[in-house]
Amino acid sequence: MIPKLNYTVWLVALKRWGPVVFWMFVIFSASADSGSVVHSSRILEPLLRFFFPNITFAQLEMVKLLARKAAHVSEFALLALLFLRALSYERGDARKWISSAWVLATAYAASDELHQLFVPGRDGKILDVVLDSMGAAFGLWVCSLVLRFRANSSAPKPLKPEHSEAAPVGKRPSFADQLLCTLQGQDMENRSEVRFSVQDRLQREHGGRLILGRNSKSAHLCIKNTSISGQHFSLLFRNGQFEVEDLDSSNGTRVNGRKLAPFRPVQIADGDRIEAGEVLLHFRRLA
Numbered sequence: 001m002i003p004k005l006n007y008t009v010w011l012v013a014l015k016r017w018g019p020v021v022f023w024m025f026v027i028f029s030a031s032a033d034s035g036s037v038v039h040s041s042r043i044l045e046p047l048l049r050f051f052f053p054n055i056t057f058a059q060l061e062m063v064k065l066l067a068r069k070a071a072h073v074s075e076f077a078l079l080a081l082l083f084l085r086a087l088s089y090e091r092g093d094a095r096k097w098i099s100s101a102w103v104l105a106t107a108y109a110a111s112d113e114l115h116q117l118f119v120p121g122r123d124g125k126i127l128d129v130v131l132d133s134m135g136a137a138f139g140l141w142v143c144s145l146v147l148r149f150r151a152n153s154s155a156p157k158p159l160k161p162e163h164s165e166a167a168p169v170g171k172r173p174s175f176a177d178q179l180l181c182t183l184q185g186q187d188m189e190n191r192s193e194v195r196f197s198v199q200d201r202l203q204r205e206h207g208g209r210l211i212l213g214r215n216s217k218s219a220h221l222c223i224k225n226t227s228i229s230g231q232h233f234s235l236l237f238r239n240g241q242f243e244v245e246d247l248d249s250s251n252g253t254r255v256n257g258r259k260l261a262p263f264r265p266v267q268i269a270d271g272d273r274i275e276a277g278e279v280l281l282h283f284r285r286l287a
Contacts, residue, residue, distance in 0.1 A: 242283070
């Protein structure tokens with residue numbers, strides 16, 4: 001009996017690793033072309049002579065050398081970023097995979113120079129491996145700055161006016177005494193259990209809105225997990241219904257596997273699964 005193919009798994013694998021394989025093939029093809037230097041000179045040299053008619057032969061050779069080395073840096077910077085994307089695909093904070101992406105890009109750079117030893121007219125150079133690894137490191141460094149900026153800009157965020165109105169002082173909603181729910185589950189990063197019990201303070205103390213996040217100063221429910229934003233999502237209680245609202249978090253919020261759009265609350269019911277980064281919580285309404 002022939003087993004059925006899981007097309008979803010293959011599609012996810014293709015989305016993750018397809019761009020990596022394609023770019024590795026592009027680099028391999030360039031290395032296999034013994035006349036690649038000649039080909040690039042045919043394009044670059046006429047352009048240089050057109051814009052700089054008085055350029056000398058030595059200057060021309062220097063510019064061509066720098067152009068080839070810049071190509072090395074850029075192509076392996078892109079390869080490292082593609083490795084990072086593939087390794088971190090739907091796995092939370094991409095910064096945890098930067099070292100692995102650099103190692104893979106550097107290993108492929110070494111194999112590329114080794115391959116050139118067997119190509120007529122080409123030679124492998126240790127210095128080119130070093131240059132390629134520096135290009136990969138540069139690309140990942142820039143990416144880490146962008147990821148850090150995104151993480152910092154996502155926390156803390158001011159509450160939207162329509163959800164931040166607290167209950168009037170001295171007036172306690174009639175349902176407050178019975179209001180009881182729990183969020184319980186697993187913190188995959190720290191390998192620990194998570195449990196929050198929420199009793200009447202959701203309305204009485206926080207105006208019908210509790211924020212879960214990594215920033216203890218701005219989040220009412222705090223989880224020290226790097227995949228969690230400073231303010232990740234909020235739990236709302238309005239018109240007798242519970243809702244979850246993503247606060248434009250870096251790694252997103254999912255309810256029963258469906259990713260939420262930022263600042264678009266959705267209703268949740270007893271038993272629903274809430275995923276925030278690498279934290280998996282189950283919502284239980286007890287009263």
